[in-house]
Amino acid sequence: MPLKVFQSAIKKRIRLIMRKDKIYEGILEDYDVHINVYLTDATEISDSGCSIYLGSTIINGGSIALIDICD
Numbered sequence: 779m780p781l782k783v784f785q786s787a788i789k790k791r792i793r794l795i796m797r798k799d800k801i802y803e804g805i806l807e808d809y810d811v812h813i814n815v816y817l818t819d820a821t822e823i824s825d826s827g828c829s830i831y832l833g834s835t836i837i838n839g840g841s842i843a844l845i846d847i848c849d
Contacts, residue, residue, distance in 0.1 A: 784809055790849040792817075797843045799825035804835070813839030 787806050794802040794815065804820030820832040 781811075784813070784845075787847045787849075790847055793846040793848055794837055794842050795844040795846070796837075796841050798841065802832075802835070802837055803848070804832075807834075810839075813842060813845075815839065815842075 792806045801823040804817030808816040815837045818834045820835045822830045
């Protein structure tokens with residue numbers, strides 16, 4: 779994903795599909811050149827469907843398989 783597209787997703791709800799059977803969903807607040815992302819109002823969803831509210835969190839960009847902009 780080009781960084782310009784990522785920049786346009788700031789303050790929007792995104793879904794991060796991870797390499798290890800987890801999904802994170804939240805509001806994209808910031809990111810860096812390695813696509814490490816800072817999410818607020820974040821939820822972790824496991825492959826079994828269980829969800830855990832995290833609030834604010836930082837996700838390692840190296841573990842992200844797919845990024846979906848929900849808004």
